[in-house]
Amino acid sequence: MSKLVPKFYDLIMAPIEKNRFxxxxxxxxxxxxxxxxxIGSGTGVNFPLYQNAQSVTAIEPDETMKERSMEKVFNSxxxxxxxxxxxxxLPFVENQFDCIVVTLALCTIQDVNHALxxxxxxVKPGGQVMFFEHVRxxxxIVGKVQDVLTPFWKKVAGGCHLNRNSLTLIKEAGFEVVEVERMYKGLFLVIKAKNF
Incomplete structure (x- = not known):
C-alpha cells in the first residue's frame, strides 16, 4: 500500500465519516x-463505536495503518x-469468533474469495457476519465508469476495487444473507449475513 494512504486516510475521510458513515x-x-x-481495521475508525462486543480482535495487513489505529484502541x-x-x-482456529465485521475493506482484499x-x-456456525461496502x-454508464477507473483507482487508493460486486461474492462464499440495506442510490450496502 502507498505510504500516502495511511498518512492521509483519516483526514481525507473525515467529512464523510462525520456526516454520513x-x-x-x-x-x-x-x-x-x-x-x-x-477484518481490515485500517486506522481503527470502528474501534470507539463498539458497544456490545465482549472483545474485538482486529486484523490489518498494513503496518502503518495498524500503528495509526493504536490511539483509538485506548479510547474503545x-x-x-x-x-x-x-x-x-487468518491466524485463528476454526469456529473461534461469534461475529465478523468488515467495513469498507472487502474492496481492497486481493483474493476476496479466499478471504471469505x-x-x-x-466464525462459529450461526455466527453473524456484517459488511458495510461500496459496490459496482x-x-x-456508471458501472462502466467504475470498471474503467478501477485499475487507476487501485494504485492510488490502497488496492480498492470500485467495481466489486460484494453482495454476490458474499452469497457465493456460502453465507446466508439475512438483510441488505441499500444506501446512496445503491452505491453502498449494509449486509447482514450468518454462517450456517
Missing part, C-alpha cells in the same frame, strides 16, 4: 456481540487487540 457504522456495530473479528469501551495479518490467511472462505472457517452499480 459514522451513523451507518454505529448502527451496524451495535449488533456486534460476543468475541468479534474485524471494549478490549481490542490489533494484529498484522491478511484476510486470506477463511471468514467462514473462523448495476447501471449501464
Amino acid at each position: 459514522k451513523r451507518v457504522r454505529s448502527g451496524l456495530l451495535s449488533h456486534a456481540t460476543g468475541h468479534v473479528l474485524e 469501551k471494549v478490549p481490542i487487540e490489533v494484529r498484522l495479518a491478511y484476510a486470506e490467511n 472462505s477463511e471468514a467462514r472457517r473462523v 452499480l448495476n447501471h449501464s
